[in-house]
Structures are given as structure tokens and as C-alpha cells.
Amino acid sequence: MRVTGGQVFDLEKGFIERDVCTDGPLLASVSSDGRMLDASGCYVIPGLVDVHFHGCVGEDFSDASPEGLQRMADFELSQGVTYICPAGMTLPEDQLTAICRNAAAHRAKNAGGAQLVGLHLEGPFLSTAKKGAQNGDFLHDPDSAMLRRLQKAAEGCVKLVTVAPEQPGAMDFIRAAVADGIAVSVGHTTADYDTAAAAFAAGADHATHLYNGMPPLHHRSPGVIGAAFDDPKVQVELICDGIHIHSSVVRATFRLFGAERVILISDSLRATGMPDGQYPFGGQEIEVHGNRATILGHPETLAGSVTSLMGCLRQAVAFGVPLADAVRAASYNPARSIGIDRQAGSLDTGKEASLILLDREDLSIRAIVFQGELLEQ
Ligand SMILES: [Zn+2]
Numbered sequence: 378m379r380v381t382g383g384q385v386f387d388l389e390k391g392f393i394e395r396d397v398c399t400d401g402p403l404l405a406s407v408s409s410d411g412r413m414l415d416a417s418g419c420y421v422i423p424g425l426v427d428v429h430f431h432g433c434v435g436e437d438f439s440d441a442s443p444e445g446l447q448r449m450a451d452f453e454l455s456q457g458v459t460y461i462c463p464a465g466m467t468l469p470e471d472q473l474t475a476i477c478r479n480a481a482a483h484r485a486k487n488a489g490g491a492q493l494v495g496l497h498l499e500g501p502f503l504s505t506a507k508k509g510a511q512n513g514d515f516l517h518d519p520d521s522a523m524l525r526r527l528q529k530a531a532e533g534c535v536k537l538v539t540v541a542p543e544q545p546g547a548m549d550f551i552r553a554a555v556a557d558g559i560a561v562s563v564g565h566t567t568a569d570y571d572t573a574a575a576a577f578a579a580g581a582d583h584a585t586h587l588y589n590g591m592p593p594l595h596h597r598s599p600g601v602i603g604a605a606f607d608d609p610k611v612q613v614e615l616i617c618d619g620i621h622i623h624s625s626v627v628r629a630t631f632r633l634f635g636a637e638r639v640i641l642i643s644d645s646l647r648a649t650g651m652p653d654g655q656y657p658f659g660g661q662e663i664e665v666h667g668n669r670a671t672i673l674g675h676p677e678t679l680a681g682s683v684t685s686l687m688g689c690l691r692q693a694v695a696f697g698v699p700l701a702d703a704v705r706a707a708s709y710n711p712a713r714s715i716g717i718d719r720q721a722g723s724l725d726t727g728k729e730a731s732l733i734l735l736d737r738e739d740l741s742i743r744a745i746v747f748q749g750e751l752l753e754q
Pocket residue numbers: 499509565586590
């Protein structure tokens with residue numbers, strides 16, 4: 378297929394006018410068949426990569442339901458999110474094991490929808506004081522043996538684990554996880570600057586939803602945010618649904634960290650793509666009004682978002698983030714953070730031919746090409 382006439386995302390140059398060619402499921406320098414796709418009036422961007430979302434269309438990854446995970450994958454693909462690394466909640470080990478097994482079985486089945494490229498264990502190795510919407514009953518001290526058991530159940534699917542580095546044994550846990558090829562993210566934490574810096578020195582290279590679930594950046598106590606800034610290898614997740622982070626802070630974060638180090642995430646809940654109402658969430662109940670999802674009875678505790686990653690990308694642009702920076706933060710950066718940037722994250726020859734045509738007027742989806750095939754809209 379030859380995609381012509383579009384403004385094409387380029388990691389170095391922003392957007393350039395060029396054709397994009399596919400050969401089978403991969404991007405190529407020339408097209409092997411006669412198929413053409415007119416992208417005039419469109420931006421052509423890589424399929425998005427969400428490394429932190431819990432659910433959508435009434436389903437939650439933590440339910441460990443094969444049908445539910447398939448519905449999630451189908452919905453995410455329809456939103457232009459072609460790669461998913463869903464996140465589990467803080468739950469007992471047997472439930473986490475079921476979640477891991479379900480992810481491995483889903484990946485093996487390969488029955489369509491967004492491609493499952495990993496899973497993110499957001500819990501249970503978190504701080505009670507910053508558990509946010511996580512269920513405190515099931516928090517657990519960092520435990521490398523448990524992580525290995527879960528990774529075994531997941532058949533290697535675990536790509537990311539969040540940990541509060543002030544918890545007992547956290548530094549050894551970080552070193553062991555990194556040695557096993559699992560990226561470690563600092564989050565849901567009360568860590569001060571020194572503790573967070575030690576976690577990053579031990580190999581953590583990611584911060585979970587920066588600002589949310591951690592102490593703020595105080596001028597004498599800069600905490601995780603300051604420590605993340607000071608270590609150039611660290612990438613930071615940002616929930617850009619228009620609710621979790623003020624627009625000024627979104628702009629400031631892109632300026633402070635640079636577009637190379639920001640990862641847009643949706644942190645989306647099962648209510649995403651659903652009407653307002655009450656929904657179960659990790660053994661608790663949440664209440665959804667419009668764009669806002671909170672723990673039932675605790676209207677000040679945000680439970681996550683109800684916006685897909687594509688919606689977050691549009692929101693970042695509406696907040697003043699340059700489009701090329703927002704696209705990079707929702708594709709290449711998350712792909713790199715979980716080690717799949719050889720296959721995903723940009724439109725370079727040899728990578729998978731999963732790309733999205735966005736209307737240049739309103740960034741709505743005009744076409745989705747997934748693994749070289751144009752999807753029916
Ligand atoms: Zn969280």
C-alpha cells in the first residue's frame with residue numbers, strides 16, 4: 378500500500394510531506410502491491426502505545442476475562458491505540474496470577490484488536506499513604522519472588538512494574554526486576570528526593586502518572602518529580618485527560634522534561650466509552666460524571682480517567698503542546714519505555730505498518746492501517 382499526500386510524522390523533523398509504503402505487515406521503502414490510500418488533508422502518525430490503562434467499554438483488565446480483554450483490545454484499536462500494555466490493580470496474588478495468565482493466553486490467541494505488547498503491574502508494591510484508588514487491603518511489600526511467579530504466569534508479558542521505593546526491600550526489588558528485563562516505575566509513593574534518586578540509580582527509569590500519587594514538587598523537598606528530572610534516563614507518565622493535570626502543568630512538564638521524556642497515558646477505566654454511572658473498580662465502586670471518575674463516597678479521590686489515549690493526545694494539543702511532541706509522547710516514547718521501539722513508535726522502514734490518518738482540522742480519525750491492512754471504519 379502507498380499512503381500519499383499526507384503530512385507524515387517524523388521523529389527528527391516533526392511533520393514532513395512524503396509517501397508511506399507498506400509491504401505485507403511492515404513499513405517498506407516501496408509498496409509491493411497496487412493499493413493506494415489518499416491521505417490528503419491528513420496527518421499520518423504511528424499507531425499509539427498505551428502503557429497504562431485499566432479498562433474500557435465496561436471491561437477491566439483486572440477481571441481476567443478473556444472476552445473482556447478481547448473487547449478492550451478491539452475498542453482500543455478503534456481509537457487508534459494499536460499497541461496495549463494494560464495495567465493490573467492492587468489485588469491478592471491469586472487474582473494477579475489470573476490476570477497474568479489471561480494476558481499470556483490472549484497474546485497467544487492473537488485474535489485481533491490492538492496488539493498486546495506487555496502488561497503493567499501497577500500494584501501491589503505501593504505505599505498505603507499514596508494508594509489513591511488502589512485497594513489498601515491488598516498492598517504488599519516489594520517482593521521479587523512474587524514478581525518472578527507473576528512473570529512466569531504471564532509467560533514474559535510483564536514489561537513494567539510500579540513500586541514505592543520507600544517500602545522495605547524496594548531497592549533490591551528494583552535491581553532484581555531490571556536484571557530480569559522488567560522496567561521499573563516509581564509511583565504511588567511518599568518517597569523523598571534522595572529515596573527516589575536511589576531508586577533511579579538502582580535502575581528504575583520510569584515514573585507512574587507524574588504528580589498523581591506522589592508528593593508535589595516543593596522547593597526544598599523536590600521528591601520524585603525533582604529526582605526524575607535530575608536523571609536523564611527517566612521518562613515520566615502524564616495523564617492528559619483534562620482532569621488530572623492542569624493545562625499549565627502539562628505545558629510546563631513538556632518544557633521541563635522535553636518531549637523525549639514524557640509518556641502520555643490514559644489510565645482509563647472500564648467506564649471509558651460508556652455512559653455516566655457507577656462501575657466496579659478493583660473491589661471498590663467508582664462514580665463517573667462526564668470526564669471525571671472518582672471513588673464512590675470520596676469525590677476528591679480520582680480513580681483514573683475515562684478518556685482514551687487518542688483523546689489524551691488531542692487534549693494535550695488543545696492545551697498547547699505541539700502536535701509532533703504529543704504524538705511522540707503517545708507512540709515512540711511509550712514504545713521505547715517497554716522495549717518495543719524496534720517494531721513500533723515511528724514510521725520508519727522495517728517497523729510494523731500500523732498507522733493512523735488524522736484529519737488536520739480536528740484530529741479525528743479518518744483511517745486506521747493495522748499491520749498493513751486498512752481497517753473498516
Ligand atoms: Zn495509579
